[in-house]
Amino acid sequence: MAERSATAAPRADPEAELLRVGRALHEALPRPSRNPIEAVDRRAMELAAQDDRLRAALFRLVDVTPACRSLDDLAAHLASYLGEVERRPPPLETALRLSGSRAGRAALGAAAAAAVRHMAHRFIVGETPRGAMPTLRSLWVAGAAASVDLLGEATVTEAEADRYAERCADALDTLVEQSGRWPSRPVLERDSLGSLPRANLSVKVSALTPLLRPDAPELGRADAARRLRPLLRRARDAGAHVHIDMEAVDSLEATLSLVLELLDEEEFAEGPSAGLVLQAYLRESPRRLDQILEWAASSRRRPPLVVRLVKGAYWDHEVVEARQHGWPSPVFEVKAESDRNFEDLTRRLLDARPLLRVAIASHNLRSLSHAIAWNRVAGGRDEDLELQVLRGLGDHLMRALAAHGMRVRVYCPVGDLVAGMAYLVRRLLENTSNESFLYEQARGVPLEELLAPPG
């Protein structure tokens, strides 16, 4: 166990500590800004959250934008989607009227394209890693580390898998080279176990192989391993961190066994720093944590595995897929169960240190405060807990956490508009879901309720 800090003496009541942390973070959140663009954003999200059809129209527009051949084409699509919305707010009524003429369509198409680009910029930090560096640097200077995620189209061919692997290699090089010039930020670079790489790349297994198949996990695992191994070597030699994201449950078996087996290979015994993701919305997640802990206990690898705990980003997909097949749902179907499980897993992860390093990824003030409070109550040090947020969704939290002296890492997608659409739609979906914490917060639910135990 990490050496206990003298300043954070064990406190009896974790809920009380949680409230204290939650309030403090809340205090540090910037007030809703009067920036007109943000106001329009907020208004659009509100409208979308209130009307399912409008939300569908908005998402379909965002989704199709990069595939449209011209502004005229884009406007025609928009009109087609709006045609399916029953109660159209006045601005959309106007939009639909505009689409009746060629000139109107040009204006409408331009406005829609600009809006989508604007939204994309909120979530995506640049088209290329090099292009993203200024943003990453200013995040660092402001007290937040990053993990870069390379957006891309689905991988269905060998060539696409190879190209993704090359992009990852280039990104590692760029990150290592550029981040070396950043000023020192001790909070972001050390924990009680040692130093933490500045360069941090998140990698998706589904992009590393076209052969990922739920019923034959060994096939995709073997093919992805061919491409992941060189990346791990590069990261090891350059001193970068590689984090393997977790995707839909269809690829869980392949992803988990890929990571655990590769990291156990002799040549990776001393590095690189690497991590994987545990999804708390999965009913099987406690067992998966058992598996990870068993592995960590028996592995001779030196750098502790970093486990990023998330709730899970594919909830709708998993539920629909299970329904269509008549399978039991692999995910909890009540939000509070995911939240509660997230807290249980948080505690188990914190207790498992120093076998593991722990990163808690969420935009839920309760979930984050719980991790911070529990760590302190159990006598842990703040530096042995990392918090993570997504670019575009967790920007305010990031500032509050940094101000609170915590190590916070921002997940930063990089890529062009075409590649970024699937990601963008998922984030918008999350942002407008009636059950999401961010939506409740934006709706003005009182802080006490937001910080109450799930259930």
Place this chain on the structure above:
Amino acid sequence: MRPFANEPTLELRRAPVREALLAARRELEPRLPLRVPVLVGEERGADSGLESTDPGAPSRVVAAGGVASAADVDAAVRAAAEAFPRWSGRSAAQRAEVLVRAAAWLRERRLEAAALEVRECAKPWPEADADVCEAIDFLEYHARQAVELERGPQLLQVPGERNMMRYAPRGVVAAISPWNFPIAIPAGMVSAALAAGNSVVLKPAEQSPGCALLLVTALRAGGVPPGAISLLPGYGEAGAALVRHPGVHVIAFTGSSTVGLELVRAAAETPADQPHVKRVVSEMGGKNCVIVDSDADLDDAVPGIVQSAFVYAGQKCSAAARVLAHEAVADALIERLAGAVRVLQVGRAESFATEVPPVIEREAQERIEGYARTAREEGEVIAEVGEVPEGGWFVPPRLVASLPPGSRVLREEIFGPLLAVERCASIDAALDAMTESPFALTGGLFSRNPATVAKVARRAPVGNLYVNRHITGAMVGRQPFGGNRRSGTGSKAGGPDYLLQFVEPRVVTENTMRHGLVVE
């Protein structure tokens, strides 16, 4: 009865589920070859003369079947006619119970049934399992439909007159089934016929007698009287004799166009001693097109098309054969399709990794290779899986392009892992290409414009149009399945009106006035 719900397929993404299937396969091994007798009523006839073999290892015999003789055919039709009055005399609810019991019997043996399909027809596990589920679905669904149908439609009633309409079973149904859905397709035809009150003589494809026996065993175990379901394993002659038999009322067929049209002709002959006109329910081939619009999401389109064209080596009447790509996306689409074809996993059906198993038999292999040669001569082969395993009827998956419009590769059903891509200047041009074809079974569209979706849905003549997804894998009750034009007689298996194919409507009008008094 509980409302119908599709039988869930196995969750093959779970390792223990895969283990269970492998265990079922190990248990099946020592029982092979199965003996498949001619089953005519209570009689067991010959059980040799016909062999089904493993397409991945053709020297291994999976089932040894009898060959039904002309006398067997005649006896089976007579037994069916004899069983008819009692079977049709039961209420729909009673017959439904029998079918539901047969479904339960099959459900209990679903792993074994899937293992048998893997061996006898080289269906990869997910496909084999889905076929067993579909068979169970047909039994359960048609059972419920029969109960529904028995209520009869409502007619106008006026004072002094009582009008009733009901649907009576036709009599003896000859079911002639293919090997590619070796349990589900015969189960669909047979269960519909039985549920409606007919008795049935089943002549399965010579390639899959073992699977057919499993189905008949399930039905008999569920309580279908032996005379009401006979099994005639054999070759084409047995089928030909069966459809010509004057005692047959309905012919339900799924198979090739050649045989299907031949059968329509044969059924039209109405000899003087045949007191009825035969009805034909025929599902024939397809040459199924997938249209890809300029705004399509290729991340979805590529896997969807590849799955539609190559899973089970393209041996589905619903499989995709032609891609009609809008020229704005054609280059990107073709490049990605080519790459996706190159990574297809060709192998034995029993390997979970396999997507493209061997084709059913040597003639199929030769036929498909013939089309591939034509494609190479007339156009180009853009992608091809380089190496395929030895020993079975393997055919490499291929993507071809640049074919002249009249090419037989674009016009004829190939029934194998060969997909052609064509460029189209517009959606209208693509629709023209689709509607020029005499086939109209399935079709696909990838587009994100609701207006385009509506237009294609209106103009495409196909029986089943799939939008933004793969075009195979119709589910009972969700995608009633069947083709139009030369693809079929327009019926929809697994749909709300399929049973109507197996019944004749009867109307009774009774005068209820006596001396000015209405005596109802």
